[in-house]
Amino acid sequence: MSNPAISYAHITRVTDTLVTATEDALAAEEPLEIRLVHNGQQQSITVTMRSPGQDEELAAGFLFTEGIITRYPEIKTIHYNNNVATITLQPGITPALQPAQRNFLANASCGVCGKTDLDAIFAPVKKTITNIKVPAAILHDLPALLRGQQAVFDNTGGLHAAALFDTAGNLLHIREDIGRHNAVDKLIGAALKQELPFSQYGLLLSGRAGFELIQKAAVAGIPVIAAVGAPSSLAVKMAKEWNITLIGFLREGRFNIYHGQEKIAL
Template structure:
């Protein structure tokens, strides 16, 4: 199990705690860190995202893959800190393997930016269906095992335990074993870190795995799960209408409000047994 024990995402902040009786206590509180991460392709700036520091190489690999710029570990020649940057701690440099067309990556990037303006839900579904085949996985998980995942995820949220201000994503196998957990101020970043971990450690594709997220499920979460070929996505909170539509169309089992002893299954319930 590769739990996220990285506590670099924690900072101290002075706070005045106000009490019901009118009293005030001054103390130092643990707060989550949020800083920009610049991802460069070679020496060229590519994208900047706000994230919680830690596992930045995984974040870069996961982002590049779930956004459709890359498809396998072999696409990457090297992912490391850009030591020449003014802030290397917040800069990751990605060197692509020979044969990966950088101009195609650039066109995909700008195409995604222009296509994001004014599109409807139906167009979004059609777009990702053209990019990724439907998931046909025969992966199944026992109902009791699925119901146990929120507690297993919560017990491993080290930084959340100290700050109360992070999202988390966990990757599980069919037996309910936690393979990787990552936390981040951005829910999409937490997922990209998990997917990047799987990609870089040759746990790929993820056709026999379960994704558990700590919050709600948006379209973006399902889109990234589809890119990683994850057949079962579960959350302790609610999914959006578009997330449900995409899951139904693309073959993903989507579970919401997963809180023992009940759950809501919005699509493809055949993967839950028992």
């Protein structure tokens, strides 16, 4: 069965003096328009560049992490057709649209592109109260576990991944996308539908930890974030503000704790 997240191109491969005509697998990139129907009205919310697949999860996760909806049961139906995901809300549900208002295309590398003003980049966040304690020993194994399950990355080398993990070191859900923010939205959308208790899990990122990813985790109530790459300055600042344990450079048997050491059993 073909994977919609993988495309193919005819290429010329040059190795030293050897020239070969062959085919190469590429990470597919296509636009997705997210539309919202509520109280008899339909409007376009955003267009994001993403890897095709799990589009219903992406749309639901996006609405949730942007603060437009607060629970999955607020959704009546999600209909996908031809790169358009239309979410119809239950009767009587009024979405909080102002924080997410966007004016133009969000590319694959940007999770806050298109916001209309500076204040609009912040979604409503409540600090999560949790008793989670993550053993440091299980953190070292997480990148290899994630890498071992990145099926599309194995074929293309061009995708980011995000996963939920528990305190026993198990990966519960894994999602890949050409946009790191889309991978997180897909992941959160899948877990939201299953009504998983976000406060009991950590978020694992295959790359760097930028502000937009910290915020999405904070909206969901995820208390621990571990990234293989580096965090940004604003990511660290908001992790402190929202009391999220933030770990960076999780690789090669080491990691840095930028905030929230009390949630890590060293």
